[in-house]
Amino acid sequence: MRVLVGILAAGLAGCAQHSVSTMSDSVDSTNKIRVGYEQTEAIRFSPDDWPQDLYGDLYIPDYEGLKPAVLLVHGGGWEARSRQDMNAQARRAARQGFVVLNIDYRFAPEFPFPASLHDTQIAMHWLHDQADTLRIDPTRISAIGFSSGAHLVSLMANVAGQGGELDRPYGGLTTRPHGVIIGGAPLDLLKFSGGRLVEQYLGGTPLDIPEQYALASPQWHLHDNAPPHFLYHGRNDNLVPVEHSLDYAAALASRNIEHEVYLMRWRGHATAFITAQRAIDKGLAFLRRIP
Template sequence: MLLPAVGWSRAIALCLPLLVAGCATHLSTTDAPAIAQSGPGPDVGFQRLPPRPYTPPGWPEPLEARVLLPDTPADALRPAALLVHGGGWQRRTPDDMEAIAERLARRGYVTINVAYRFAPEYRFPAQLDDLEQAMDWIHEQSEAWRIDTARIAGVGYSSGAHLISLLALSGEQAGEQSRLAAVLAGGLPSDLMKFDDGRLVVEFIGGTRAEKPQAYRQASPINHVNADAPPHFLFHGRWDTLVPVDHATDFHAALKAQGVTSELYLQHYRGHFTSFLLRDSAIEAGIAFLDRQLHDE
């Protein structure tokens, strides 16, 4: 049955606020979500540097970072954000994170938006090695870019969120320079053992769950949660069938059980891709969370 034109117009008008602003359930381990306790700060301008390699000579593949430097007072150290794109560990580019990087730069963050090596040519933990190298490089540039190395956040979506969270939770083993102060992660695959031996995960690990159970456990962020984990802001679509929502709810519960500050922003009527495409309200809530974690004295 077809609706008349006026019917379609009315339906679109009714649905548009839902699609654009979205409905969400915002859960917090504190008294109230950070977005409710801190308004947006004033935006600043930023400088875009030319892409530059962050890997040393002899690295298996040369990798580049895109850097944005905010226009903040010349004598002030500022927080930074390491951004990692998604794509199933084997496709896409830092272009996907550019708008988020710009939003963070306007809020005073030095942003470092990086490429990493892809599966199946390079398998886990190659991608984690790349991010550890990126963190070393950020520390090397910290004086020139006035980065407070105690206030570096990780930001990612999907497989990028997986790598960022894994970096944050395995930082103790990797060394002090790999430690992140907070994480903003969307569509996070937190437990790789939950996947039914799908191609992307098998090619990332290099085998099935039965063949490489230890690697699957090692590559699952939820298995590394402990009381020293950095604060996490998680956003996830309730209709996500690629990375089901229990990846987020279980991970939030694991952080909460360890006394780690965590917020979970569940996007209603969103799948895996629409959660990223229609992410603005989640990102604003996530940046408010980062602001509270990294700017409060």
């Protein structure tokens, strides 16, 4: 793996918008700011006729003027966990000046793919609809996710405005984030040879329904106008191997899409999430640098 990371880093050297870093970095270039914020819990963002009422926690930074915003989407294998998992990341983003909507979504197997994608899309629409009220800059609404949540925000970002079946009827250009921060992300589901979580989410094995696996994979929807991405990943992740992020970064580089990769030494899947503070700070700094 060390050789693979070295090859990727060398291949991206010379392009200012592409970089690979590790937890050994000694220079903190996050340019963090600190502000107060107000928090409102359990705001319903789903429409009245939605199959399940969905809620999010809203964080509003305490300063004047238009503010950037982020949508937060938790992990849990598309079947479990809750938005409370992302509370620390929500507070971190709010203290750094971002309006935050930290959401729940529907779970498989009761609601298989693409239900959770639709939930993520309507949450983005809600943020845009509330932009005037919340003093959000509608051109700077980004998205953050971990694990299955990272899969959802990256998939939403790549299909937005492209007119395909996942872009209808809940997508559109409004659901394209200004930038994306994704951690431990399963980005090409065809890389999984099996496993209960992916199979119950998609409705079968990769041998039975390879077209469904490709349809649900963010990497298969990449295009030249995809938004900038910040990826972080544990180098020892055995649940979602680091090759998901490395191969995705190579695909971003081939399309000259602005991105950064932050590899976390000695981290697995869970530990990369638990110790993600610096990764999130670097990701938020990345969002602030996007024009």
